[in-house]
Amino acid sequence: xxxxxxxxxxxxxxxKEDVTLDCVYETRDTTYYLFWYKQPPxxxxxxxxxxxxxxxxxxxxxxxxWNFQKSTSxxxxxxxxxxxxxxxxxxxxxxxxxxxxxxxxxxGAGTILRVKS
Amino acid sequence: xAGVTQTPKFRVLKTGQSMTLLCAQDMNHEYMYxxxxxxxxxxxxxxxxxxxxxxxxxxxxxxYNVSRLKKQNFLLGLESAxxxxxxxxFCASSYPSGPxxxxxxxxxxxxxxx
Numbered sequence: 007x008x009x010x011x012x013x014x015x016x017x018x019x020x021x022k023e024d025v026t027l028d029c030v031y032e033t034r035d036t037t038y039y040l041f042w043y044k045q046p047p048x049x050x051x052x053x054x055x056x057x058x059x060x061x062x063x064x065x066x067x068x069x070x071x072w073n074f075q076k077s078t079s080x081x082x083x084x085x086x087x088x089x090x091x092x093x094x095x096x097x098x099x100x101x102x103x104x105x106x107x108x109x110x111x112x113x114g115a116g117t118i119l120r121v122k123s
Numbered sequence: 124x125a126g127v128t129q130t131p132k133f134r135v136l137k138t139g140q141s142m143t144l145l146c147a148q149d150m151n152h153e154y155m156y157x158x159x160x161x162x163x164x165x166x167x168x169x170x171x172x173x174x175x176x177x178x179x180x181x182x183x184x185x186x187y188n189v190s191r192l193k194k195q196n197f198l199l200g201l202e203s204a205x206x207x208x209x210x211x212x213f214c215a216s217s218y219p220s221g222p223x224x225x226x227x228x229x230x231x232x233x234x235x236x237x
Contacts (some may be wrong), residue, residue: 010165038132041225047205050195097165101224110181111226113165 007035010100012114018025019088020122027083027117029098035059038102040074041111044094056080088121093112127151127229130212132225134237136204144199144232146214154217155197156226157189159210166213172197173219204236 009032019025031040042054055065057074065072067085085092098114130145134148144206146155153174158166158181168181186208198214201208211233215226 015163036178048230049211049233050230051215053225056225084236099166110171111166112169113167115165116164 008038008100008102008112009100010112010114012098012117013029014106014117016118016120017033018120018122021090022066023088024084024086025057025119025121026099027085027096027119028117029081029083029114031079031081031100033100035102041093041099041101042072042081042083045097045116047094051097054083062100083120088119089099090121090123091117093121129212129229129232131198132230133233133235135237138205139205141200142204142234143201144212144214144234145204146190146197146216146226146229147195148214148216149195149219150216150227152216152218152227153160153194154191154219154224154226155191155198155216156173156197156214156215157187158215159183159194159208160213160231163216164230169199169212185200204234206236208234209236210234210236 011030040057044052071084073082095116095118097116099111106108128149129179157169160166167183170189172178175194178189190198211231213231214229217224217226
């Protein structure tokens with residue numbers, strides 16, 4: 007079975023601090039994809055990033071960076087110099103298996119990030 | 124290009140009432156999904172569709188029905204609402220671009236069942 011664990015229920019930081027959101031996944035499949043979504047207070051889910059199981063290169067996009075480590079089954083998300091606009095719920099999600107119609111996403115419970123000014 | 128839209132945004136039902144949630148996408152996506160979001164549980168898949176006229180059960184399908192009569196629309200029905208169905212419902216769609224398929228979500232529908 008597939009599972010995603012986001013152990014941090016809620017994190018509070020002061021603006022300009024760096025913050026890392028943890029994501030640990032479980033799967034026996036060798037082919038899988040990992041995702042991060044952001045849910046701001048307005049409620050919609052915004053796609054942030056997708057990584058496949060064969061590419062362990064870390065990725066940086068502006069103040070966002072992602073660290074994928076298969077050895078620890080983790081796909082952590084770091085925000086550098088956090089801003090109030092980063093306040094949101096962040097979800098990590100997993101999709102397994104070779105491509106077929108309707109591959110299902112398994113979501114973690116989410117981490118609430120509060121950035122205070 | 125509106126992306127994925129959901130109607131209504133908020134609804135209050137009494138136990139036993141029925142209602143239909145509408146999801147529409149203008150991206151010509153083949154796949155569509157309905158999720159529910161509950162506190163501390165992330166999103167869970169209710170039903171999904173891999174094409175017009177087809178539907179399949181997800182993780183938590185009981186108490187819900189769906190229909191995909193048109194490619195751009197995916198309807199979620201509650202025949203007899205129960206308080207346990209109080210939740211935020213999200214629709215998503217994706218294009219069959221291969222293993223890297225990414226789902227794009229609508230803004231959500233908040234449902235309260237009294």
